[in-house]
C-alpha cells in the first residue's frame with residue numbers, strides 16, 4: 421500500500437475533498453524499505469517482497485525476498501516481536517485477510533527459509549505463489565529432519581493467543597509425523613479453539629486461544645469492478661487507440677458471509693485482558709493481491725476494510741490511552757493514478773500497460789495504470805518509500821523518516837522490551 425493506492429481509494433470512497441481515517445492520524449512519516457540478495461547479503465535489493473519486508477517489521481532484521489524471519493544466506497532464526505512480547509508475559513494476536521500462512525502473518529509467527537512452505541505437503545518441489553510456481557526446498561525444516569515443520573505447523577504449535585484469517589487448506593493437511601492427524605488437530609491439542617465461520621466467531625465465549633480459518637486460502641475481497649471488469653491492455657484499431665469502457669465498483673458476491681477485517685479486529689481487541697499489554701498485527705492483505713491482478717476496485721475495497729479496522733483500533737486507543745496504533749505497508753505496488761485518457765498524446769500513443777477507467781461516485785473519471793509487467797498473469801511490486809501513520813501518546817517523538825526495521829524498534833521501546 422503506497423500513496424498511489426491510498427489516493428485512488430480516497431477519491432473513490434470519500435471523494436477528492438474527503439479524508440480517510442488514516443489521513444486524520446496525528447503522525448505521518450515515510451519509510452525506506454530494505455532488502456538484500458540471498459547469494460550475497462552485502463548486495464542491496466531495492467524492490468522487495470512481502471516476506472522480507474514483514475520480517476523487517478517483525479524482527480528488525482534485513483533479509484532476502486521470500487524468507488520468513490530468517491537471515492539471508494545463513495538461515496539463522498530472527499526473533500520476532502511476538503516471541504519477545506510472549507516471553508515477557510504479554511498477549512499476542514494476528515488478524516489477516518490473507519491465509520494465516522501467507523508472508524506477512526507468517527513473518528510474525530514462524531521462521532522458515534521460503535514463504536511457499538505453507539503446509540506439510542508444500543515443503544519441497546514446485547509450489548504455488550500467486551499466479552506462478554516456485555521451486556521450493558524447506559527440507560531441513562521438516563519435522564522428520566529435526567525441524568519445526570511448515571508455517572501452518574509452526575503456527576499450530578505457537579503460543580499466539582489469536583489467529584484469524586484464511587488458509588484452512590494448509591491446516592487441513594495431514595500432520596507430517598502423525599498422518600492420522602491434521603495440522604488443525606495439532607492446533608486443538610495445543611489449546612486452540614477452531615472457528616470456521618462468522619457465526620462461530622461471533623459465538624465464541626470460552627477463554628482459550630483461537631484459530632479462525634474462514635477460507636481455504638485468501639479471504640474473498642469486498643469489491644470488484646462492475647461486471648467483474650479489470651484493467652486491460654489498450655487496444656488499437658487501424659493504428660488508433662481505443663480506450664477501455666469506464667466502470668464503477670460493485671460488491672463482490674463471494675464476499676458474502678466472510679467476516680470483515682473490522683469485525684475480526686473488534687473480536688481480537690475484546691478478547692485481550694486489558695490489564696496486560698498486547699501486540700496485535702492486523703493486515704488488509706489484498707490491497708496488494710488485487711494490484712497484482714490489476715483489479716483496482718478490489719484494492720479500493722480492501723483499503724476500505726483497513727480504514728474500518730483502523731476506526732475500531734482508534735476507538736480502542738481513545739478509551740485505553742496507553743495504546744499505540746501504527747499503520748504502514750510492506751512495500752509499494754504497480755497501480756498508478758493516471759489520466760483517464762490513458763496518457764493519450766495523439767490518437768496513436770497511450771499507456772503500454774494495463775489500464776482501467778473508473779467512474780467515481782463524485783462524478784469524475786479516474787485512470788488507473790499498471791505497467792510493471794506485460795505478462796497476462798500479474799504485475800509486480802515497486803520500490804518507493806511507503807507511508808507510516810501513528811496515533812498514541814508517544815507519536816510526537818517519532819521521526820518523520822525511518823528505515824523499515826526501525827518500526828520494530830518503536831514497538832520494542834513502546835512495550836518496554838529489550839532488543
Ligand SMILES: [Zn+2]
Nearest residue numbers: 470708709712
Ligand atoms: Zn505482493
